[in-house]
Amino acid sequence: MTAPAPRRPSARSRRAEELQGLLVLALCCFIAVSTEVMPIGLLPAIGADLGVGESRAGMLVSLYAALVVLLAVPLTTALHRIDGRSILAVTMLGYLVAGLLSALAPGFATLALARALGGVTHAVFFSVCIGYSARLVPPERTARAMAIVSAGISAGLVLGAPAATAIGSALSWRHASAALAIASGLALVVVLLRLPRVDAAPAAPARSQAAARPALVAVVAANMLVFFGQFMLYTFLAVLLLRAGAAESSISVIQLVLGAVGLLGIMAAAPLLDRRPHATALVLFSVVGAAIALLGLAHGSLAAVLALGVVWNLFYAPAPTLFQSAAVRTGALAPEIAGAWVNTTSNIGIAGGSFAGALLLESSGMTALALGAAGVVLAGAVLIAVRPHAFAVRPAPEDPVEEQAPASVVA
Incomplete structure (x- = not known):
């Protein structure tokens, strides 16, 4: 007798499982981003408690970013053949340990060690998260999947960071660290129980991967330029608003309103990023560059700053989703390693843009800062314009030949 063939899950059940997995990843992103930016609003309290100046306490933020830049690619390359769900679980455990170590730190050195552990964890987490998002869904829904996951990033900035600051102000910065450690522990449980496993599809031929690498270089170079220009001005958003x-x-x-506007921008742009990524990218960053330039010319008017700020955030918010999905679709590297390059260049842009913005603001003022930031963003748009193939719609790099095959999700 022949055993009956196993029943294939229906399209509806597959979509439900995919959505469940994406929501789990979004939750993890919320925890990761909240942990990353937690010290920013609490630097004075941390410095006073540990007996260090605010500038030295600020090294806790730069140390985190530096480790992501240095380690994202080598660590992800070394680990990318290990089951992604296991790696994501370990990263949640890493955030948990880093949070507890921060909460109990007897001195600045221990706190710096805890932040270093968080930075190493962060270097791996986002790279693997990008690849996992791509593997959960068919290639034609890559951008929409990453938009759901990216919503967790925006929520971390809009809700998680202010909540950590509020806890730190009401109780202490140690309580804020402990709260994030507890949240990381809960996320670890959710990953183990609710994140579906995914199969790694057969790798693309080495020859086709090599041919696609110039496209990946164009994507990550544009990503770095856009992030650099964005954070030249965004770092000093509070200064811009106060001066207006x-x-x-x-x-x-x-900031809360602008963050909510950004969430709307992500969801509105996601389908377009799957269908017409190149044209959408050109529109997004042309508008962002123009809005930032106009902010430099009209920064004395609060009404103009608020109106332009809404446009700026609405059109910039889809940037991470766009670059993540474009990098995966080039097929140059495995999704996780492509994600590591996006992770690295994003952090170079953030750190470099913040530094350059500080120098320009101090030496030349807000108008020059905004015009300089707009110029860098528009340079990214020009690079996108001249490299349309890098932002073309194509299958994800490790998908089988059948482009319309459902994602390989394993319960």
């Missing part, structure tokens, strides 16, 4: 006449008490509310 906003009350100090309103800054957090304005």
Whole structure:
């Protein structure tokens, strides 16, 4: 007698399982981003408690970013053949340990060690998360999948960071670290219980991967330029708002509104990033560059700054989704390693843009800063314009030949 063939899951059940996995990844991104930016609003309290100046306490943020830049590619390359769900579980455990070590740190050196552990964890987490998102869904839905996951990043900035600051202000920065450690522990349980496993599809031929590498170089170079220009000005958003006449008490509310606008931008752009990524990228970053330039010319008017700020955030917010999905689709490297290059160049752009913005603001003022930032973003748009093949719609790099085959999700 022949055993009955196993029943294939229906399209509806596959989509439900894919969505479940993407929501789990979004939750993990929320924890990761909240952990990364937690010290920013609490630097004075940390410095006072541990007896160090605010500038030295600020090294906790730069140390984190530096480790991501240095380690994302080599660590992900070394680990990418290991089951992705296991790696993601270990990263949640890493955030948990880093949070507990921070909460219990007797001195600045121990706290720096805890942040270093968080930076190493962060270097691996986002790279693997990008690859896992791509593997959960068919290639024609890559950008929409990454948009759901990217919503966790935006939520971390909009909700997680202010919540950590509020806990730190009401209780102490140690309580904020402990709260994030607890949240990481809960996320670890969710990953183990609810994140579907995915199969690694057969690798693309080495020859086709080599031919695709110039496209990946164009994507990550454009990513670095856009992030660099964005963070030249965005780092000093509070300064921009205060100089335009906003009350100090309103800054957090304005940032919350702009973050919510960004979430809408991500969801609105995601289908277009799957169908017409090149044209969409050109529109997004042309508008972002123009809005930033106009902010430099009209930064004395609060109404103009607020209106342009809404446009700026609405059109910039899809950037991480766009570059992540484009890097995966080039087929130059495995999704996780392509994600590592996006992770690395994003952090170079953030750190470099913040540094250059500080120098330009101090030497030349807000108008020059905004015009300089706009120029860098528009340089990224020009690179995208001249390299359309890098932002073309194509199968994900490790998918089988059948482009319409469902994602390989294993319960």
